[in-house]
Amino acid sequence: MRFEDLPLNDRHATATAASRFLARHRYVSLDEACQTLDLTLAQLWSRIMEEAGLPDCDPPTFTPFV
Numbered sequence: 001m002r003f004e005d006l007p008l009n010d011r012h013a014t015a016t017a018a019s020r021f022l023a024r025h026r027y028v029s030l031d032e033a034c035q036t037l038d039l040t041l042a043q044l045w046s047r048i049m050e051e052a053g054l055p056d057c058d059p060p061t062f063t064p065f066v
Helices: 008-025 030-037 041-052
Strands: none
Touching (some): 008 030
């Protein structure tokens, strides 16, 4: 599922989960996390969603990777 197709409250939850992941692991960006963990953006995003207990979706298109 595309991030943009999620209901507004689910988009908020996924964005919050990503922000918390970055802060908890002290990454300054998704790019830094991808490079450090040797993951693609899609793999990292799936990991973040899984850790947060949220359904998997594609990363938002506003990311610099898309």
